Amino acid sequence: MTPSDPRPSADDAIEEGLFSHLIELRSRLLRAVVVLLLVLLALVPVANHLYAELAKPLVERMPQGAHLIATEVASPFVTPLKLAFFVALFISMPMIIYQLWAFVSPGLYRHEKRLARPLLVASLVLFYAGCAFAYFVVMPAAFKFLNAVTPEGVAMMTDITHYLDFVMLMFFAFGLCFEVPVAVVILAAVGIVDAEKLSKGRGYAIVGAFAISAFITPPDLLSMVMLAVPMCLLYEVGLLSVRFLLKPPERE
Template sequence: MTEDQKTPGEGDTFISHLVELRTRVVRASIAVIVVFLCLMPWAGAIYDLLAAPMMLALPEGSRMIATGVITPFLIPVKVTLLVAFLVALPVVLYQAWAFIAPGLYTHEKKLVMPLVISSSVLFLVGIAFCYFFVFGVIFKFINEFAPKSIAVAPDIESYFSFVMTLFIAFGVTFEVPVVVIVLVRMGLMTVEKLKQIRPYVIVGAFVIAAVITPPDVMSQLLLAVPLCLLYELGILLAPMFVRATRAPEEAA
């Protein structure tokens, strides 16, 4: 066989994978777009819901401002698109799973699917924790700290950027158990080693919290304490996950 010759069906198999990938991406995109279009009539109400923690912290009668010409339209649309993605996330994850599942062994399916689901759930839990608990503390501190001579009127674009940053920070923070489990499952770390570096992790958690959150003790604790607890949860769950996802030859 010459170098120019290919194994029969090799090119067709590659193209079929590309077609399958395109189909899955299109289906996931359609799901997001359909949900987005259904939510668009309530885009303003959705943004008001996102702004509720700030509005509760502002003095009575205060309102946010929009400095851009199309900002009052663009920002609610962005928020609605993100909400649509979160609502359609089960469909997106299913399409991703349907694409990769045929190429996995049984023990690999036991490894991948729980990680995908748990990481998605933990990310959403991190966002919910930030919205319902952290925002109230942060915004209250900021507005109480502001001098009385200043009229606090946050710009909606700056507010959107700020809350997205915190959402991502807390969402990623809540992925710590998954990171710990993956490190142990891949053999890069052992549970004993993770326990030994616990003091450094605690210090690092407070350093990260001090950088990300406003400079008040309560806000830093609201990020650092969950980070430490989730690290401990990962150490607790890692051995059980490793045993449950062993390949037959590993178990033997």
């Protein structure tokens, strides 16, 4: 190409395409951040109420006269705001995932889109289900157990920041554990496993579920079983999803 040739070179075209993609990515990330900030601003006035609701599984099972405490000067102000941010992120997650999907979907093939859409929706729903399961089922049983084993003469009064960190960790752990069907389908989609291998490995999956549950949950048998059993059931859901979504290639 001569200096007077107006046609762009291949490098210029690649650079221009990359620049346009970066602009689009920035635009979509800004939209997601704006939604997150708007939700956060709406939740700030009710941050204390949100924390009271979050603390119910523990407060309702504490001994008579016991209560949550704040060991740091700014904790009564900062901790509810921190919770409000987590709740805002929780609420805004569908919008965040949509923006990311809108950015990457044009570069996917049709069969990849067909598989990715249900996986994205399922991962979001399962994560929410895991958090709800932890809050409504596991945490009340775990706190009841911890209250029962508290030594005599020891006052059970938990710091509000430590409690929030513990609950967020539980939500994150249970949310991830409930992603078993999505993980199984992805492993099958990339060819690491298939329906036959998953069926034969059911015993290993059960042992793994109980091992993960023993590591994540509070130190009582009931909480461990409460997580391990749903994980085993979700493994079976993943196996059924593999058989339904991923058809084996026909032999010639």
